[in-house]
Structures are given as structure tokens and as C-alpha cells.
Amino acid sequence: MLQKNKKTTLLRYWTSRYLATLLIGLAIIFLLSASWIRHTAFTNRIEMMTFLAEETVYRLTDTTDKMPNFIDERGRLQMREIDPILYIADADGNILTSNRPMPPDSIKNVATWLEGDKEYTKVSLMPQGEHYLVKKPIYVDEALYGWVLVLEDERHLTQVNQAYGQLALLIGALAVLGWGAIYFLSRRLAAPIKQVADAAKQIQDGNYDVYLPENNKEQEVDELVTSFKEMATKLEQLEKTRTELLAGVTHELKTPVTSISGLLQAVNDGVVTGDEAQAFIQMALQETTKMKTMVGDLLAFNRFAVDALxxxxxxxxxxxxxxxxxxxxxxxxxxxxxxxxxxxxxxxxxxxxxxxxxxxxxxxxxxxxxxxxxxxxxxxxxxxxxxxxxxxxxxxxxxxxxxxxxxxxxxxxxxxxxxxxxxxxxxxxxxxxxxxxxxxxxxxxxxxxxxxxxxxxxxxxx
Missing domain, CATH: 3.30.565.10 (Histidine kinase-like ATPase, C-terminal domain)
Known part of the structure; x- marks a missing residue:
């Protein structure tokens, strides 16, 4: 059965909660970063498909021997990450040629793909599934001759497994480093607090000779330790004062009582008579006044202490x-x-x-x-x-x-x-x-x- 209000150590409390907060934060960062990587990869690959379509159009319409290089080395490296399908269609949308085996009869005419002027669109190829299409028109002497169609599987456009792995490794390293840092700092913070707690137990047992390290680098911890040591010194002094008080009050009150008792006993027993007896009574009255003053001081102090005066x-x-x-x-x-x-x-x-x-x-x-x-x-x-x-x-x-x-x-x-x-x-x-x-x-x-x-x-x- 779980215990209610179960206490836990400061070290475990802070490290566990910081680790939970850190993991949640890093998970959010991972999701946002993964989404950004996925979006960036998709955008870059769509651009590469656009470059490929433009280069193909240029090859088909260029009449010179010099062929410009639209795709640089970085682009060629990125082209390895995708394997697009290249179709060339006439102006009516009939597929003329392809870099793959000819498509099935169901898509030999793609006139519906040519509608609209969006940079890229999403189409379905059966049985391959969802693909993204980039189209570029082929103009000869300002007349529309046909179309270059570049298609790529949606999964290939957003697949960045290596980047995800590197991101996960980085996030994991940050989690370990962050947990290690907070563990070390929490342990450093908890150590003097634990020492103060142990010293408090020692004082509770009546031993005021406590040892606490001085000159802590953290200002708040140093103030805590210094204040506690000063408090321990004052408590020790108050304990001594209390002991002296018991002896002092007993002595101070006992002395006039004893004097009064002795003086009155002498008068009562006839040891002194006449003027001498009157002097003894006067001295007894003086001692009574002193005792009354001391009792009055105690009462006044107690009333002031509780704001009752x-x-x-x-x-x-x-x-x-x-x-x-x-x-x-x-x-x-x-x-x-x-x-x-x-x-x-x-x-x-x-x-x-x-x-x-x-x-x-x-x-x-x-x-x-x-x-x-x-x-x-x-x-x-x-x-x-x-x-x-x-x-x-x-x-x-x-x-x-x-x-x-x-x-x-x-x-x-x-x-x-x-x-x-x-x-x-x-x-x-x-x-x-x-x-x-x-x-x-x-x-x-x-x-x-x-x-x-x-x-x-x-x-x-x-």
C-alpha cells in the first residue's frame, strides 16, 4: 500500500523532475526538428524534380552543341536520394516516351494532370500509390509542343532516415548531458542542506557543537549556513541563560523570602523588641517591595511578549x-x-x-x-x-x-x-x-x- 505524503530526497526530487522536464522539452524539439527536416527535404527534392524537368525541356529544344549544366554536384548528390519517373507527353496529354517501361493503358493519356498552373500537384499511380508531379511545357517557336512530366513517390520525397538518426543521437546526447549537469548541481546544492538538517537534529538532541563548512560559493547557501551557525550560537547562549535564569530567579526570589521570614520570625519570637522590632518590620517591607518589583517585571515582560499590554x-x-x-x-x-x-x-x-x-x-x-x-x-x-x-x-x-x-x-x-x-x-x-x-x-x-x-x-x- 502506498504511503501518503511520502518524503523524498532533494537530490532525487530535483533530478527526477528536471529529467522529466528535459525529456518533454527534448521530445518537443525532436518533433519540431523532424518536421522541419522533413519539410526541408521535401522542398529540396521538389526543386530537384523541377530542375530535372527544366533540363529535359532544354535538351529537347536546344539546337546547339553546348549543353548547360543545370544540376551542380550538390544537386547530383541529392538526386541519388530520389528515383523519379520521367514522362514526355504531347500537347494533348498522350504519353510519348518514358525512362521506365511504358505505363499501363489507364495512364497513357494524362490530360487531367496538365490542368492548372501549380508548381507541383499530387496524383495517384496505380498500383504504385501517391506521387507528386512536376510539369514543364515544351515550346517550339512559341507553340506548345508537349510536356515534360516528372513524378516521384511521396515516400521518397520525405524519407530522411539518416537525418532522423543523427537528430535522435544529438537529442539523446543532450538528454544525458543535461541530466548529468542537473544531477551534479543538485548534489552540490543538497549537500550543505543535508549538513544543516543533520546539524539541526544534533541541536535537537542538545549538542550545540556543530560543524558546518564555511565559504560556500553559492551566496544563498553560504547565508543559510552562516545564519544557522549564528542561530546555533544564540540557542546555546539562550540555553545557558535559561539555566542561569532558573538558578537566578530561584536565588533572587528565595533571598527576599528568606530575609522576610527571618526578620518576621525574630519579631514573632521576641528576639527583638521596641524600635529594633520596628526596624526589622521596615526591612521586611523593603524586601517585600523588591520581590514585588521583580514579579512585576516578569508579568510586564510576559504581557509585552504576547502584545497584551x-x-x-x-x-x-x-x-x-x-x-x-x-x-x-x-x-x-x-x-x-x-x-x-x-x-x-x-x-x-x-x-x-x-x-x-x-x-x-x-x-x-x-x-x-x-x-x-x-x-x-x-x-x-x-x-x-x-x-x-x-x-x-x-x-x-x-x-x-x-x-x-x-x-x-x-x-x-x-x-x-x-x-x-x-x-x-x-x-x-x-x-x-x-x-x-x-x-x-x-x-x-x-x-x-x-x-x-x-x-x-x-x-x-x-
Whole structure:
């Protein structure tokens, strides 16, 4: 029983279908070529019969000793392919002589053949069958003396067996050559795809150390292999990040829970009393707030990931909204110096105020964490034709080069922050998603030991 949707290899798929297409195409070419050869042979042989008739007329009417040669060497060679019947008839159509034994009585008078002025006509000779007739009149002193009739069997006029054989040989050679070429090319194309498929199975089994040949000559194949290797690298990194995430989330959530439990247990058991107990309760509340923030980040990220968090786009003035966000942030963070270069003149943008505040607040907080002691955070705003660009630059210790390609990956935490700052590694991922949700973007411009620069792209109001 045949299997439905049976899979086949790429090599077999392309070679079989190309071979079928090639054979159909070559068959059409063969038929057209054979028809053309048949028509050409027929035309040439009719012309040779015409030449023979004209030469015979000339022989019968010429009175000089010099006989012109109507048929050249090529013509004589072609005459070997036919064996015409030559009749000479009088003006009334009575056969006078022939190059063959005299015809039967039924065709000794061929007056009906002489009707019409066509170059050649088709007549029936019994029992020989269908023949083509070429007739030429014989004039003596401008008087019709008779006719030269040249007849040839229809089969002889179109018989070109040798040419058909040569054409078939040529078509067969082209078929073999074409099939060989597509087989070689399909095999060359299928090889890297098969390697990528094998590598995908290897990754599926959890082994990310795949080998794929590089520098393929075909651009598309090279792009496929390169993209797959980059994907494998990112998948490996995501797998490591996922593992770290499980440990990190467990640790980050376990730490405040443990602290809260310990603090409240101490108060409950009477280990601390009075003002000290009040301080313990306050610390427990702070840990609760931190845990609430982390859970809130997880919920917000999941909502943005599934487009479930609403975004309200409105027209706002850039300078005003940035000034308000910076003032609110400075009330809680007085450690660093903050410098803002506002737009002159002010520009209107299309954005969600709440999301823009979340993005900028997160970037300012990250900049403060990157500055170990005293430093400066600078916000620069500039206008372009269709966008407004806001740059946040700090004088902190920067992001390690090996961490920079992954800072926008969800749950990724660089080495500088992994143990220094508690969190889930969702801040930059969530900020980038928010920026894209309002039609803009968030990018890392540069980072070194001298500091880090992020760039927020916002849509200018029309």
C-alpha cells in the first residue's frame, strides 16, 4: 500500500523532475526538428524534380552543341536520394516516351494532370500509390509542343532516415548531458542542506557543537549556513541563560523570602523588641517591595511578549516630558550629577508617556549602577527629519565586550551586574520592547571603560 505524503530526497526530487522536464522539452524539439527536416527535404527534392524537368525541356529544344549544366554536384548528390519517373507527353496529354517501361493503358493519356498552373500537384499511380508531379511545357517557336512530366513517390520525397538518426543521437546526447549537469548541481546544492538538517537534529538532541563548512560559493547557501551557525550560537547562549535564569530567579526570589521570614520570625519570637522590632518590620517591607518589583517585571515582560499590554500613543512635547521624568528620578537618586541638553526649538513626538517614562527611568537607573562612586549622566536630544534621537551617556565602568551582543536578551545578566545588583535581567529587554511598541527603538551605541551610551529613537509627530 502506498504511503501518503511520502518524503523524498532533494537530490532525487530535483533530478527526477528536471529529467522529466528535459525529456518533454527534448521530445518537443525532436518533433519540431523532424518536421522541419522533413519539410526541408521535401522542398529540396521538389526543386530537384523541377530542375530535372527544366533540363529535359532544354535538351529537347536546344539546337546547339553546348549543353548547360543545370544540376551542380550538390544537386547530383541529392538526386541519388530520389528515383523519379520521367514522362514526355504531347500537347494533348498522350504519353510519348518514358525512362521506365511504358505505363499501363489507364495512364497513357494524362490530360487531367496538365490542368492548372501549380508548381507541383499530387496524383495517384496505380498500383504504385501517391506521387507528386512536376510539369514543364515544351515550346517550339512559341507553340506548345508537349510536356515534360516528372513524378516521384511521396515516400521518397520525405524519407530522411539518416537525418532522423543523427537528430535522435544529438537529442539523446543532450538528454544525458543535461541530466548529468542537473544531477551534479543538485548534489552540490543538497549537500550543505543535508549538513544543516543533520546539524539541526544534533541541536535537537542538545549538542550545540556543530560543524558546518564555511565559504560556500553559492551566496544563498553560504547565508543559510552562516545564519544557522549564528542561530546555533544564540540557542546555546539562550540555553545557558535559561539555566542561569532558573538558578537566578530561584536565588533572587528565595533571598527576599528568606530575609522576610527571618526578620518576621525574630519579631514573632521576641528576639527583638521596641524600635529594633520596628526596624526589622521596615526591612521586611523593603524586601517585600523588591520581590514585588521583580514579579512585576516578569508579568510586564510576559504581557509585552504576547502584545497584551495596551499602548496609548499621543502627541507630546519632548522637552516637557523629559524634564518631568528627570525631576521625578532625581528626587530619589541624588548620588550622581545629571545633565540634560534640551531641544531648541522643542519638538512634538508620538509616544506613550508611561512607557517612555519606564524606558528612561530604567536607563538612568542602569547608568547610576554603572557609576561606582561619583560620575555624570548626560542626556542629549537631537532632531532628524522623521525622528527624535535621545542619547543617555554615563561615565561608568562600561559593559564587557563579551556581554554587549546579549544585553537585550531576556534574562541575560552580564558579569558586572550578576553578583553586584539583584534583578532578573529583564530591564533592557523590556525597555527595547516598549520602545518598539511605540514605533521607536532602543540601541547600544558604544561602551568602554570610559562609559556607556544608549540611544532611544522616537517618532516625530507629523
Amino acid at each position: 495596551p499602548v496609548h500613543i499621543e502627541t507630546i512635547y519632548m522637552n516637557e516630558i523629559v524634564r518631568n521624568i528627570v525631576q521625578q528620578w532625581e528626587l530619589l537618586h541624588e548620588k550622581q550629577q545629571l545633565v540634560v541638553h534640551y531641544l531648541e526649538p522643542d519638538a512634538e513626538i508620538q509616544a506613550d508617556v508611561v512607557r517612555l517614562q519606564q524606558i528612561l527611568t530604567n536607563l538612568l537607573t542602569n547608568a547610576e549602577q554603572a557609576i561606582e562612586q561619583q560620575g555624570t549622566i548626560t542626556i542629549t536630544i537631537k532632531q532628524e527629519e522623521k525622528h527624535v534621537i535621545m542619547t543617555i551617556q554615563d561615565t561608568g565602568k562600561g559593559i564587557l565586550p563579551e556581554d554587549q551582543p546579549f544585553i537585550f536578551e531576556r534574562f541575560y545578566r552580564g558579569e558586572n551586574k550578576k553578583y553586584a545588583v539583584r534583578g532578573l535581567g529583564l530591564g533592557l529587554s523590556l525597555s527595547k520592547m516598549m520602545a518598539q511598541s511605540i514605533g521607536g527603538d532602543l540601541q547600544l551605541i558604544n561602551s568602554s571603560e570610559a562609559g556607556t551610551s544608549f540611544e532611544i529613537t522616537l517618532v516625530k509627530a507629523v
